[in-house]
Amino acid sequence: MNTERSYASRLATYLTWCNDREVEWSAPGFVNLLRFRDWLVSTPLPARGRKGTGAPRFRKESSANAVLTTMTEFLRFGVGHGWVPSQVAESLSQPKFLRFVPHGFESGENGQFRQVRARTIKFKVDDPGIECFTPDQVDLMIRLARHARDKFLIVLMRATGMRIGETLGLRREDLHLLADSRSLGCRSKGPHVHVRRRPDNINNALAKSVKSRVVPVGEEVVLSYRDYQWERAEVPQADECDMVFVNLFRGPLGRPMSYPNAKQLFDRIAKWAEIVARPHMLRHTAATEWIAAGVPQDVVQTLLGHASPASLSPYLHASDARKREAVERVAREAR
Structure with missing residues (x-):
């Protein structure tokens, strides 16, 4: 339910922007979508604090990408129902060949599934990885x-x-x-x-x-x-x-x-x-603690209720501490 609420809020942001500028939401044009992308990070958010006197706040690029992802999927959904012209959906992505694939990804016998569609309306941000507690x-x-x-x-x-x-x-x-x-x-x-x-x-x-x-x-x-x-x-x-x-x-x-x-x-x-x-x-x-403790990945997947093994990929990246531990352990054994 919370996920649906988040999607609804992001979609409302896009529809409100279109309405305020008299842009047809179902056929906005690529240039207007770029303007919407830039507006997301350049326009101040409502101020916090009493009577709205807090310091100006701006949406992060990663947060803007979440809004753009919801907008993109909604427009693609609209194509299937005849609400949105097909050329709109085509402009939202471009072909991309995956040089590296996540754990559990099925590439196909001839690598045919490495060719995917990558979004064109987005910000390029560094992957911060997962957030967890010590x-x-x-x-x-x-x-x-x-x-x-x-x-x-x-x-x-x-x-x-x-x-x-x-x-x-x-x-x-x-x-x-x-x-x-x-x-x-x-x-x-x-x-x-x-x-x-x-x-x-x-x-x-x-x-x-x-x-x-x-x-x-x-x-x-x-x-x-x-x-x-x-x-x-x-x-x-x-x-x-x-x-x-x-x-x-x-x-x-x-x-x-x-x-x-x-x-x-x-x-x-x-x-x-x-x-x-x-x-x-x-x-x-x-999840991070299970992986670090050596719990088999299929067991972790079942415990978390993940449908696909690929969902575990964020947890499989070795942390700095684990890499240091591995190097020092090999050094101790060598001595």
Whole structure:
């Protein structure tokens, strides 16, 4: 749901720009698309602070690329439905031969799939890589979390690599934290969590993958959940809700936590810890730690719920620390 909200906002930016300049959105012309691209980074964003008196802010090129990607895919979608002329879609990309392919990419018997279409309306930016936490940062976030519920949220996401939508969409029946869950009608062994897609969640939390999966958890998750249950029991309204994460400290009490609630939580902790902290970084952290620990890639792919092995490619790049460790280990063995 949060992804759809982001796409809608980016698309609204493009449509509003066209409307303000009386440009036909379905046939804007290549020159106007270039003007839109430059406008994205040259026009100040609304100022923050009281009464809009904050310092001017500008959209980063990487953020502008996200808007341009959404615009491009929407126009291509429009071609298939007859809303947009085909020549518009053709101007949005050009042929490109992939000299290097990501892990898991199928090039074809004669390399025919190396020829792809590359976007023409974009900024060239350096790939910053994935953002994740260090172990010390995760420990600090857990210590700074004021409530057992918030600590459990952080511990669970770091241990399972679940997306925030999957986490907020959990119901109590999804948590099988006993050593043996056969009494619950479940054959999975050991403590674990079921990740399921439910379109009817009243907080609009939605798992991205339509395929359910089981993610094992350890003692830290079990103990953290126990502490949260003691805290939750102090709020009678929470008994009426089957969702795992609910409002306990502000109204409406007992209602499921929403994505804005979770974002506010991470924003507060980030301010206290003086770090950048977003929910999705815990997913990156889990994946990075699994890869570094030597967990097979097919296992990591299953734990994360990725449909394609290529989705793991961002986590497979060796960090400076890991490269240094490898060189020093070989040197020690040589000595």
